Amino acid sequence: MAFDSLEQLGEALFFDVNLSKNRTQSCATCHDPDFAFVDPRETEVGSAVSLGDDGESLGDRSAPTAAYAMFTPGFEQLDEAAWRGGMFWDGRSAGLAGQAGGPPLNPIEMGMPDKASVVVRLKENQDYVDAFSTQFGDDIWASDDAAYDAMTQAIAAFESTSLFAPFDSKYDRFLRGEVRLTAEEELGRVLFTSQQFTNCNLCHQLRTSPIAQDETFTNYEYHNIGVPKNLVVREANGVKSPDLGLQANPSVDSPKAAGRYKVPTLRNVAVTGPYMHNGVFEDLRTVVLFYNKYNTTSPDRQINPETGKNWAMPEIPQNLSVMVLTEGPALDDRRIDALVAFMKTLTDQRYEHLLEE
Known part of the structure; x- marks a missing residue:
């Protein structure tokens, strides 16, 4: 057998470019394990969004880390104006397997026309044929839907391995007593985990303990934080309609969902830019300054350092999470730098070299 486990089968599928229309793109193309499972490729719009299998199409949202x-x-749905969980920026798919089934059939991503076409590609590989039969039974090939779902389950099994979640960042090693944080990193940690000093932990802290060893640094809820359009991306991909965020989720039918996006994990955040759902900000410090603008009237804090102009207006101005955004005091440069330093400590050990690069 070429594959001894479902996880090994999923690994092969994760890296298989033959599952895209032109045989140029795999899951790993947009979720590169050498780059914290985001897309490092440069396009005409930088790396804000991904290039499709056809070599021309550009997405409208940034590929989040896997x-x-x-x-x-x-x-x-938690109440009439609160939602949580699900995959993609808008929660439209359930679980890793649901997410894995999306890109192969997306016309501007991997571009396959239907599930049957993907299954034909799977059957080209005898090792896949044998492994699917072993893992799911000989009748798995009787139905294209069943075979496609089996593929997504295998990919999900691979994405559930420790390769994707080693919990070995400097922060994790600090919690285990293996390293010490610098004074700046420790200040950032205290600021981050204390609601008295910042609003970071309102959305980016899942566990009640500020030193939980399995903290993912997201509560998986949805908020509109006033992110502006990425005009460079929109000019390149030709998208005219606004991105409605959570309201684009087929299972959500509420105007209160417009403009909301799932709170992303901050694990590896320092090496997974550009930032926000549309990659509109290049630098992590800019992101902190963007949040800080809601807590200060200082004129210089109303300037985007990447453009030299005032922060652009939100793409969707309705449903701003004003109470969350305005919680906490304004931050001076020392505290902003400390927060950035702390977030760098959330980088998995194998990606720490990317902090320098």
């Missing part, structure tokens, strides 16, 4: 995605809960 690292630590295994901990994402199922999608649910």
